[in-house]
Ligand code: CAP
């Protein structure tokens with residue numbers, strides 16, 4: 001059917017429907033309603049012209065444009081569940097985040113939020129661990145997890161990579177992760193890195209008496225990714241990392257549905273290509289909901305302007321709520337969402353951080369998050385171990401409700417970090 005007849009602003013979406021909230025800018029001379037009709041049609045059953053074959057096959061499948069707010073340039077579309085294969089995230093995205101972004105009928109289009117109905121939640125595992133499960137697994141009762149990313153991003157031979165990880169763990173990091181673009185390069189092949197780093201993780205656990213996590217990056221072609229994940233598990237890995245955007249929705253589902261029993265860390269490299277332009281693409285909030293649905297355990301969500309990446313406090317807070325809370329109330333540009341039995345994801349703050357940012361981060365995130373620093377640990381004037389200690393001291397200071405300045409008087413690594421990056 002052509003792109004007409006979907007507007008029904010008296011329509012109340014059924015609980016079983018998928019509801020999408022869009023922001024759109026129409027071509028000159030066209031109305032938001034006209035654009036919304038094109039979006040609703042092209043994302044479901046329609047095309048640019050009537051087709052004779054439509055007559056007897058789409059009854060009841062047509063979506064309803066149930067809200068249009070011309071002032072905000074926003075409209076909502078309620079899609080009957082029969083339009084989708086709920087187990088198939090790539091398929092769902094091909095409808096609600098597919099052709100519509102390339103149509104001439106939109107100057108700009110942004111998918112603000114997707115409301116998942118109960119049956120869609122039931123079709124997916126969600127996180128295996130959740131926040132309580134991660135805290136139990138790593139013996140960290142209340143405070144934030146402290147993590148680092150091995151730097152330089154690329155270039156370290158695997159033996160050095162392992163040694164830098166050891167120094168970070170012994171210095172006080174709970175978590176050490178590969179960088180997003182470290183996979184299995186000639187200087188740092190996956191299996192050798194896994195063996196060497198896991199051996200030193202065990203050594204660091206013995207030395208510190210603390211459980212440690214190594215987030216090894218398994219990002220690769222899906223079959224190879226699963227092979228690496230299984231190999232890592234065999235070698236004693238206790239956490240896996242995947243670059244969720246570059247690997248793709250299907251790969252994230254494959255890794256989760258491999259049920260390896262290991263927590264999954266979602267790095268969001270490439271998200272900026274889709275989320276950054278406030279007038280086009282898709283919000284990080286909507287993306288984050290998809291990864292919680294599929295079932296990652298930790299996910300980068302931004303730092304609320306503390307670090308080097310874009311994403312203000314209000315946006316970061318909204319994403320934190322969306323991945324952590326059981327129920328999210330309707331917001332200015334997002335829909336209400338009940339998460340049923342889907343466990344929470346632990347949000348990750350990362351990007352341009354050093355110990356001085358910890359108080360602001362803990363104000364925004366509370367305690368249930370991972371604070372992660374690469375340069376802010378390995379750039380410490382006294383090296384990685386001191387850098388990790390300084391980060392941990394900053395968290396301890398906040399837990400003890402002391403200012404970093406006063407705490408640093410009796411904690412030299414923190415004092416050195418604060419002095420070194422002052423006014424950075
Ligand atoms: C941080 C990081 C992370 C970014 C990702 C980097 O290193 O390893 O990939 O945090 O950004 O490569 O930049 P630094 P986001 O601590 O040295 O900045 O968390 O926003 O996805």
Ligand code: MG
Pocket residue numbers: 149179180181
């Ligand atoms: Mg990185």
